[in-house]
Amino acid sequence: MGLGRRLYRGEIDVDFVGRWKLWYSLSGFLLIVSLAGLLINGLNLGVEFKGGSVFAFKAQTATIQQVRTSFLDEGVHQPIVQTAGDRWRVTTESLDTAAVTKVQNGIAKDFGVPVKDVDIQSIGASWGGEVSKKAWIGLGVFMLAIILYLSMAFEPKMALAAIVALIHDLVITAGVYAWSGFEVTPATLLGFLTILGYSLYDAVVVFDMIKEVTGKLGTTSKQTYSMAANNALNHTLIRSLNTSLVAILPVAAILFIGTTLLGAGTLKDLSLALFVGMIVGTYSSLCVATPLLVTLKEREPRYQAIARRLASTTGTKGGKGAKSAATAKG
Amino acid sequence: MLLALIIALGGTMFLQKAFTPKLALDLAGGTTVTLSPVTLNGAAPPEEILDRAVNIIRDRVNGTGLSDAEVAKSGDNIIISVPGAGQEEVIKLVGTTAELRFRQVLAMAATQTPQELATEAPKPGTSPSAAPSSTATSAPSAKPSSSARAPKPTASPTGKALSSALVAPSATPSASAPATAAPKAQETPKAQDTKKGQKDAKATPAPTPTSSGQPPAQDPNAGINTQGIDPAVLAQFNKLDCSDPKNRGKGVQDDPAKQFAACESDGSLKYVLDVAKVVGTDISSASAGVQQGSTQWLVQLDFKSSGASEWSKLTSTAFNSQEPRNKVAVVLDGVVITAPNIIGPIPGGRAEITGGFTQKTATELADQLKYGALPLKFNPSSIDTVSSTLGQDQLMGGLISGAIGLGLVVLYSLFYYRGLGIVAVLSLGIATVITYTAVVVLGHNAGFRLSLPHIIGLVVSIGITADSFIVYFERIRDEMKEGRRTLRAAVEVAWVRARRTILIADAVMFIAAIVLYLLAVGGVAGFAFAMGLTTLIDVVVVFLFTKPLIAMLAKLKFFAKGHPLSGLDSERMSQDLGNTGRTTTPQEA
Numbered sequence: 001m002g003l004g005r006r007l008y009r010g011e012i013d014v015d016f017v018g019r020w021k022l023w024y025s026l027s028g029f030l031l032i033v034s035l036a037g038l039l040i041n042g043l044n045l046g047v048e049f050k051g052g053s054v055f056a057f058k059a060q061t062a063t064i065q066q067v068r069t070s071f072l073d074e075g076v077h078q079p080i081v082q083t084a085g086d087r088w089r090v091t092t093e094s095l096d097t098a099a100v101t102k103v104q105n106g107i108a109k110d111f112g113v114p115v116k117d118v119d120i121q122s123i124g125a126s127w128g129g130e131v132s133k134k135a136w137i138g139l140g141v142f143m144l145a146i147i148l149y150l151s152m153a154f155e156p157k158m159a160l161a162a163i164v165a166l167i168h169d170l171v172i173t174a175g176v177y178a179w180s181g182f183e184v185t186p187a188t189l190l191g192f193l194t195i196l197g198y199s200l201y202d203a204v205v206v207f208d209m210i211k212e213v214t215g216k217l218g219t220t221s222k223q224t225y226s227m228a229a230n231n232a233l234n235h236t237l238i239r240s241l242n243t244s245l246v247a248i249l250p251v252a253a254i255l256f257i258g259t260t261l262l263g264a265g266t267l268k269d270l271s272l273a274l275f276v277g278m279i280v281g282t283y284s285s286l287c288v289a290t291p292l293l294v295t296l297k298e299r300e301p302r303y304q305a306i307a308r309r310l311a312s313t314t315g316t317k318g319g320k321g322a323k324s325a326a327t328a329k330g
Numbered sequence: 331m332l333l334a335l336i337i338a339l340g341g342t343m344f345l346q347k348a349f350t351p352k353l354a355l356d357l358a359g360g361t362t363v364t365l366s367p368v369t370l371n372g373a374a375p376p377e378e379i380l381d382r383a384v385n386i387i388r389d390r391v392n393g394t395g396l397s398d399a400e401v402a403k404s405g406d407n408i409i410i411s412v413p414g415a416g417q418e419e420v421i422k423l424v425g426t427t428a429e430l431r432f433r434q435v436l437a438m439a440a441t442q443t444p445q446e447l448a449t450e451a452p453k454p455g456t457s458p459s460a461a462p463s464s465t466a467t468s469a470p471s472a473k474p475s476s477s478a479r480a481p482k483p484t485a486s487p488t489g490k491a492l493s494s495a496l497v498a499p500s501a502t503p504s505a506s507a508p509a510t511a512a513p514k515a516q517e518t519p520k521a522q523d524t525k526k527g528q529k530d531a532k533a534t535p536a537p538t539p540t541s542s543g544q545p546p547a548q549d550p551n552a553g554i555n556t557q558g559i560d561p562a563v564l565a566q567f568n569k570l571d572c573s574d575p576k577n578r579g580k581g582v583q584d585d586p587a588k589q590f591a592a593c594e595s596d597g598s599l600k601y602v603l604d605v606a607k608v609v610g611t612d613i614s615s616a617s618a619g620v621q622q623g624s625t626q627w628l629v630q631l632d633f634k635s636s637g638a639s640e641w642s643k644l645t646s647t648a649f650n651s652q653e654p655r656n657k658v659a660v661v662l663d664g665v666v667i668t669a670p671n672i673i674g675p676i677p678g679g680r681a682e683i684t685g686g687f688t689q690k691t692a693t694e695l696a697d698q699l700k701y702g703a704l705p706l707k708f709n710p711s712s713i714d715t716v717s718s719t720l721g722q723d724q725l726m727g728g729l730i731s732g733a734i735g736l737g738l739v740v741l742y743s744l745f746y747y748r749g750l751g752i753v754a755v756l757s758l759g760i761a762t763v764i765t766y767t768a769v770v771v772l773g774h775n776a777g778f779r780l781s782l783p784h785i786i787g788l789v790v791s792i793g794i795t796a797d798s799f800i801v802y803f804e805r806i807r808d809e810m811k812e813g814r815r816t817l818r819a820a821v822e823v824a825w826v827r828a829r830r831t832i833l834i835a836d837a838v839m840f841i842a843a844i845v846l847y848l849l850a851v852g853g854v855a856g857f858a859f860a861m862g863l864t865t866l867i868d869v870v871v872v873f874l875f876t877k878p879l880i881a882m883l884a885k886l887k888f889f890a891k892g893h894p895l896s897g898l899d900s901e902r903m904s905q906d907l908g909n910t911g912r913t914t915t916p917q918e919a
Contacts, residue, residue, distance in 0.1 A: 058719065116718075120714075121712070121715070122712070122713040124709055124710065124712065130407075138845055142845040145845060146838065190857055194790070194842070194861070196842055197839045197861070201794070201797060201835050204838055205831055208830065208831045208834060239800060239804040243800050246742060246797060246800060247793030248793070249738040250731070250735025250736070250738070250790055250793050251735075252735075253735035253789070254735065254786060261730070266782050266783065267728065270783075270786055274790065
């Protein structure tokens with residue numbers, strides 16, 4: 001049977017939990033690379049964080065050089081010209097209202113655009129600081145709320161594992177931004193914050209199943225916590241992949257339209273952050289959150305006892321179970 | 331129940347004949363200004379003061395008659411949205427936001443740029459009609475003195491007659507004295523013929539009749555009574571060039587506890603001003619009106635009780651001083667709006683400003699006096715002007731991506747879940763209908779404006795909604811795989827389990843939405859609102875539509891017998907117990 005068929009029938013048996021060393025190393029590596037990117041490259045902050053003015057207009061025939069010259073002629077010092085099709089977006093240093101009007105009229109004259117069709121965005125330098133301050137507060141409040149909620153709905157260790165996976169997602173997504181040089185705007189931050197919800201959606205589905213399965217583990221159980229968790233994970237694998245895929249499809253649609261039709265802007269910034277974050281989130285809910293949970297849970301005396309007992313009767317259960325038990329102990 | 335909800339929403343829509351959502355400015359075009367409060371220590375301003383500022387700005391914006399303009403608080407920020415307006419207009423509208431102050435004039439001089447003076451709007455002089463009414467209960471003590479002095483300004487052509495005057499209010503038809511004084515005063519400037527002459531007359535410090543029409547003194551300090559003026563402020567005053575718009579701009583700061591050199595708002599005059607004795611928050615109301623018994627426009631002021639006594643003290647000090655110290659300047663945002671003569675102490679907490687106002691200028695000044703008293707200073711931290719063309723493009727972009735996203739999800743559901751996929755598609759359809767009607771009804775009844783972040787939120791939420799179906803479908807398949815239940819039983823057992831997962835997952839999304847909404851900056855609130863709304867709708871649809879529909883379909887032979895196209899075919903359901911390496915399902919563990 002091909003992989004697709006097996007996936008369709010839900011017949012997959014991947015030892016996610018047993019390969020925790022692989023996942024931890026992979027994630028550790030990605031985290032280090034991401035942090036290095038943040039330290040070395042930093043984030044390419046958008047005009048919203050530095051302060052400045054953005055002019056957007058449509059001009060069929062203009063060239064980059066013409067647009068640049070037009071702006072320099074109007075007394076702008078550092079125009080940054082971007083284009084998507086016939087849509088132009090020029091970022092300048094912070095201009096006051098009079099200067100903005102002057103540039104606006106200049107564009108109108110040079111490219112035959114009606115004055116009212118020139119879009120302008122002026123942002124004070126302090127704005128970005130305020131946005132990011134709120135974002136950090138939002139992040140903190142959200143994490144606290146989620147830890148509390150998941151601790152009640154599930155248990156504290158699950159909440160902890162979910163939050164660690166969440167931070168993992170955020171750092172790696174930020175790392176992707178640092179290395180790729182994608183512009184970080186308030187819309188991007190919004191995307192980051194939304195990843196929080198999505199990243200957890202998968203984890204909640206998986207954890208709910210793990211809770212159900214492991215709740216039945218008794219002292220005479222034939223399964224260690226690791227094995228049971230791995231089973232639950234495989235069982236929900238198709239569900240996780242499906243939910244992730246279905247969540248990513250609309251985001252991909254926004255990203256596609258945002259990039260091709262509108263160029264830089266809210267649509268693109270937000271969907272790009274979501275797109276990257278969701279892919280990382282799918283990986284982490286399978287390969288980080290659950291192994292981490294197992295690592296935490298196997299320390300509990302109750303599950304250690306099961307693992308010891310099963311390890312001593314190795315052979316009867318065969319390869320996978322013993323391996324899981326052994327690795328989880330180690 | 332669901333039907334009732336849809337009918338209620340749809341009915342509202344039909345009754346109000348409103349079928350399209352109200353669009354926010356990023357889709358409809360217009361200017362959005364975000365004002366951030368500037369506090370001395372950077373701390374957040376008290377809620378109550380912020381609310382007051384919002385009300386003041388709202389009054390100010392509404393006062394201009396811009397249709398559909400909105401002023402809203404978002405966190406510490408105030409967001410002003412004006413449809414169809416350009417950046418310049420809106421900035422002008424909210425530009426003057428500093429606190430209003432009344433300061434006694436200590437010295438004044440004309441700006442020495444004749445060209446500028448010539449191009450200025452004329453400042454027609456009128457009578458400082460003191461109107462010493464016999465029944466003015468609010469200012470009984472002022473009666474004798476002001477009536478005695480009423481003719482004084484007209485008698486001395488020092489410029490008093492040309493500038494406006496601050497007086498006690500007239501409650502009854504004015505006496506004959508001011509009525510006759512008015513035409514006289516107006517004839518005087520006409521006879522003097524040039525505006526320059528008026529300004530010079532105004533600027534001449536000595537109250538001598540002969541100075542009228544003479545050029546201003548060359549030595550800046552000449553003729554200025556420097557007594558009591560801080561030398562630093564005087565030096566500042568001498569350097570001050572009011573022909574430079576920068577000195578009349580918004581950057582001008584004035585500390586109410588210090589003397590201050592300032593320009594007249596049109597740049598024609600400059601002043602040395604005393605510390606502010608009365609401030610804008612002391613005013614309880616200001617309005618423009620027509621003087622009784624004439625057609626003269628004037629501005630009426632009412633002071634709060636605390637302000638009234640200060641005001642009385644300030645005016646009597648000014649009244650007892652020599653020209654130009656008999657003037658009290660009204661300073662807004664560091665710029666002198668007007669500096670009328672005080673022709674009598676004004677007790678009783680009421681005052682009138684007269685002096686050649688038109689209806690427009692009187693209303694403007696009244697508005698500035700009333701609304702200028704913003705308790706906070708704001709900086710426009712973000713100004714966003716979207717043309718209607720970009721707005722349309724963004725709307726189209728959002729709708730197209732929504733359609734594509736929805737289409738992809740529908741295709742995937744049908745491909746993967748086949749017959750069950752139809753349930754998913756129908757559920758998504760219902761969710762879409764509810765969402766749309768909710769957006770329309772909210773738009774027309776609760777001031778909800780659909781913005782780009784909303785649309786993105788809605789499109790992104792298609793995924794969440796579909797996720798709930800997937801969770802449920804997979805649960806049903808789990809139950810069926812065990813092979814010991816009929817479909818009808820499996821549907822019920824799976825529901826109990828899936829319900830919990832869906833509720834927890836939706837609760838997490840909802841918490842995220844609430845946190846984002848409460849700590850929102852800019853478009854975040856819209857996005858979070860859309861996410862929260864769709865999460866709720868998702869729960870409603872899953873509980874009231876998807877589940878009952880599946881329970882109903884389970885009775886159909888097509889599904890119950892596991893037709894290959896139903897998504898519940900036996901090939902998929904019975905595999906587990908035999909042919910694979912897996913020996914345990916979670917249920918058996």
